[in-house]
Amino acid sequence: MQPIISIQGVGKTYAGGFTALKSVDLDIERGEIFALLGPNGAGKTTLISIICGIVNSSVGTVLADGHDIQREFRHARSKIGLVPQELSTDSFESVWATVNFSRGLFGKAPDPAYIEKILRQLSLWEKRDSKIMALSGGMKRRVMIAKALSHEPKILFLDEPTAGVDVELRRDMWEMVRELRENGVTIILTTHYIEEAEEMADRIGVINHGQLVLVEDKHTLMRKLGKKQLTVHLQNPLQTLPEALAEFDLELADDGHQLIYTFDTQREQTGIAELLRSLNQQGVEFRDLHSSESSLEEIFVNLVHQNQNERLQAG
Numbered sequence: 001m002q003p004i005i006s007i008q009g010v011g012k013t014y015a016g017g018f019t020a021l022k023s024v025d026l027d028i029e030r031g032e033i034f035a036l037l038g039p040n041g042a043g044k045t046t047l048i049s050i051i052c053g054i055v056n057s058s059v060g061t062v063l064a065d066g067h068d069i070q071r072e073f074r075h076a077r078s079k080i081g082l083v084p085q086e087l088s089t090d091s092f093e094s095v096w097a098t099v100n101f102s103r104g105l106f107g108k109a110p111d112p113a114y115i116e117k118i119l120r121q122l123s124l125w126e127k128r129d130s131k132i133m134a135l136s137g138g139m140k141r142r143v144m145i146a147k148a149l150s151h152e153p154k155i156l157f158l159d160e161p162t163a164g165v166d167v168e169l170r171r172d173m174w175e176m177v178r179e180l181r182e183n184g185v186t187i188i189l190t191t192h193y194i195e196e197a198e199e200m201a202d203r204i205g206v207i208n209h210g211q212l213v214l215v216e217d218k219h220t221l222m223r224k225l226g227k228k229q230l231t232v233h234l235q236n237p238l239q240t241l242p243e244a245l246a247e248f249d250l251e252l253a254d255d256g257h258q259l260i261y262t263f264d265t266q267r268e269q270t271g272i273a274e275l276l277r278s279l280n281q282q283g284v285e286f287r288d289l290h291s292s293e294s295s296l297e298e299i300f301v302n303l304v305h306q307n308q309n310e311r312l313q314a315g
């Protein structure tokens with residue numbers, strides 16, 4: 001099936017001469033949740049703004065559901081809902097009026113039943129007559145989402161959806177995003193929170209210094225780059241690592257009370273059995289074993305560092 005968004009060779013150099021994006025190629029599949037991760041200033045908002053037709057790219061093309069975002073702007077834009085980072089909306093209007101007005105901006109005929117459905121879905125129905133300015137920050141954010149959904153877009157962009165919201169609202173937002181996906185909406189979100197990407201995304205793209213350094217299925221990414229660690233809690237502390245254990249990737253921790261063994265989850269053999277056998281042969285007794293997997297956060301930090309080192313080496 002044709003991807004819902006197709007980005008080819010997209011680059012952006014701002015008027016001052018700063019290149020914020022360098023030749024990005026990316027396809028977004030229908031019905032997926034795609035998370036775009038990257039440090040501050042990496043180019044996430046620039047990329048989203050180009051896809052939504054708010055900023056023109058310097059080079060390259062973007063197709064939204066088959067329509068060119070520059071040449072067929074109205075058509076392409078009508079497929080897209082955007083929830084921007086900044087909360088800005090007419091504070092004297094009621095929730096109901098604001099959301100209906102947004103639908104009208106896209107030239108769509110009024111559909112009170114549809115607007116009621118999204119307000120209920122977003123737990124805003126009880127607040128429909130409230131003025132925006134009287135709502136809490138979390139409710140205002142929901143209104144922004146309702147506005148973005150008002151014209152029945154197939155694609156929803158969420159730029160930092162949970163920045164500055166409390167844990168409870170964050171969970172609600174995640175739940176809501178999943179429901180939207182079940183209703184057939186493709187979701188693209190940017191985030192600083194690795195936890196968010198780990199929790200929600202099907203695929204993850206990492207952007208750094210205007211380059212898409214990686215796009216991968218989340219589980220594949222975690223498997224590929226994830227290292228597992230086995231912590232061996234020793235019965236008696238060790239001063240140094242015995243020579244006979246030198247072949248293992250081991251580290252002494254907790255004043256010699258713990259041995260930390262790092263292994264690659266990709267390898268056929270973890271080496272754990274050999275390690276335990278060697279410990280036994282060396283008379284090293286242990287009382288507990290505990291294994292842990294690296295999180296997306298660690299993977300991300302490693303990736304960004306690796307990318308920075310490569311840039312430094314390239315001069």
Ligand SMILES: Nc1ncnc2c1ncn2[C@@H]1O[C@H](COP(=O)(O)OP(=O)(O)OP(=O)(O)O)[C@@H](O)[C@H]1O
Nearest residue numbers: 014016018020038039040041042043044045046047
């Ligand atoms: N209108 C503009 N003119 C010049 N430079 C800009 C403009 N907009 C953004 N930039 C620069 O482009 C780079 C990428 O910015 P962008 O907002 O896309 O990053 P981001 O990844 O969304 O960052 P954040 O996570 O902080 O929102 C930054 O260095 C920024 O200063």
